[in-house]
Amino acid sequence: MNDIWTRLASCRAAQEDLRISDLFDANPARAEVFCTSADGLVFDWSKTTIDDTARDLLLDLAEAAGVEARRDAMFSGARINETENRAVLHTALRNLSGSVTLDGQDVMPKVRETFDRMAAFAGALRDGSYAGQGGKITDVVNIGIGGSDLGPYMAALALAPYHDGPRTHFVSNVDGADIADTLRGLNPETTLVIVASKTFTTIETMTNARTARDWMAGSVTDPAAQFVALSSAVDKTSEFGIDSSRVFGFEDWVGGRYSVWGPIGLSVMLAVGADDFSDFLAGGAAMDAHFRQAPLAQSLPVLLALTGIWHHQVCGYPTRAVLPYDNRLLRLPAYLQQLEMESNGKRVAMDGSDLEIDSGPVVWGEPGTNGQHAFYQLIHQGTTPVPCEFILAARGHEPELEHHHILLAANCLAQSEALMRGRDLEEARKLMAAKGLTGAELDRQARHRVFPGNRPSTTLLIPQLTPFALGQIIALYEHRVFVEGVILGLNSYDQWGVELGKELALQVEPLLSGGMGDDHDPSTRHLARLFRELRYQA
């Protein structure tokens, strides 16, 4: 592999004066050749500096890393999460007719049974046969954090046009403002609280769950009857007092950030119904089938991963932006931040050695067109290129507002064109001359109006943001993370990097109420003292 990395570096070095537009001149079919589709999803990666040589080397890299063998190992239930000795089988949650054996046992009967229980509960809640102590459930509050919040929250917003169940709310932050603002205005007698936590020990979630239970107990005689638990620690859910009929469990082979497909997605199922939720699963399963069957050169997850590797590890661009031109994908960037950065933000390889190459990039983003009026200035004219990943649906859900959708789409395509094309000094000078400027002032003003261009982007085009398409998109990004992780040689499925801060928070807490805390550094002790002083000032 080292040899391929070296050749990739040389290939990039040889591109010093290359402009993406030159690649289109050299190959009139580039727009079609560097555009790959699967099951209605179109991935355009032509507006990048990946030329034929780079593409072939990147594909060699995927092959040399053993992506296909590792992929097959994942789907077959091998314990590829080696630092936690766990299988990685979230894909089983979306392929209900499949069969997967783990330690000699078929895991699917339990998965199907849990799905059926979820669907029955969702049906009962939606038709009112399961009700709160004040009548039909009107509001559902999902309490969770990280993967127990970001996935369902993102999906519930994305599927708003399909939402015909109770209102859904999401509380994640331990900041009391989050739960206070959410519960204010809700009726405890018609509210269902979902405690979503894989471990059922996460301090933020358990603190919020207890606060919600106290809130409920102020109004109803049996608060626990309006609580549901989603967890892989089923024993802990009974300690909390939730009846086993409203506990939906899952196994440790479902990672937190990969868990929206199972019980953690219950809030989404309550909102849109079991049929639409099944379509979401079907979209994920269709992407799984594509990933397993398509050759590397035709595989959307592989190509998305390889553009990521090219931009970050080869070109050295430190971040990438995810820019959905779809307001309902508002939480997709936040969701992908956890998916990508918690999975691939690591400095040690699977075998315990230091990673010899940069791990995953910083991921960030915001829906267009809002981002255009905020940070696109930097994307167009800042000194560091930001590879942009545009996402666009051909159809919206508001036929009466079609002109909005056309404008939205025009902006999306215009941005990727502008990023690639740029505007040179000569053109900028002409613009300034047309405004009547001359001499040094013309030069000065023109320079500010130059766009360097040659900035890479990809575009994912979907027919419409349906439950099926959302499932495809999420599974696509999950597998992209997997492929990048295999190429980098790290374990995408653990998250040891979140532990130290959690441990120290428990030790800092007494310091804030006046404890000695000699174990802490001078700055932390000083800040804690200032915090106490400010807190107790009148």
Ligand SMILES: O=P(O)(O)OC[C@H]1O[C@](O)(CO)[C@@H](O)[C@@H]1O
């Ligand atoms: O579902 P749990 O166990 O409450 O964990 C929540 C989140 O905390 C983490 O473990 C670390 O922040 C995430 O991986 C996970 O999604």
